[in-house]
Amino acid sequence: xxxxxxxxxxxxxxxxxxxxxxxxxxxxxxxxxxxxxxxxxxxxxxxxxxxxxxxxxxxxxxxxxxxxxxxxxxxxxxxxxxxxxxxxxxxxxxxxxxxxxxxxxxxxxxxxxxxxxxxxxxxxxxxxxxxxxxxxxxxxxxxx
Numbered sequence: 741x742x743x744x745x746x747x748x749x750x751x752x753x754x755x756x757x758x759x760x761x762x763x764x765x766x767x768x769x770x771x772x773x774x775x776x777x778x779x780x781x782x783x784x785x786x787x788x789x790x791x792x793x794x795x796x797x798x799x800x801x802x803x804x805x806x807x808x809x810x811x812x813x814x815x816x817x818x819x820x821x822x823x824x825x826x827x828x829x830x831x832x833x834x835x836x837x838x839x840x841x842x843x844x845x846x847x848x849x850x851x852x853x854x855x856x857x858x859x860x861x862x863x864x865x866x867x868x869x870x871x872x873x874x875x876x877x878x879x880x881x882x883x884x
Contacts, residue, residue: 777852
């Protein structure tokens, strides 16, 4: 039974193995493309969410990003260190920490956006518009 279970989990048809492998490869491509901006794709994604919100609580950012709060906090830490984001507390609730982009963060995001767009276009061309639309739908269903 153990050998059969191990063989099944390593199968080329294993959803988890295939998704994780694809995610690592795609993340590497985006990270390489975004390197001139000084951002990783995970940082870029969080900064876009912060930019869209203006100011956002870390808990809301985590929920919007589909991450737990400790993961978002860990990913936000270097953005605070590099002064791309600033953190403050809400006046009405000092326990709630909110983040916002700094001028330096906006500049980094502006440098990264055309690099991201170019990579996004390349990735969609690689799989085709119809296949990407199907994949995006399937991924939303898996995540949701």
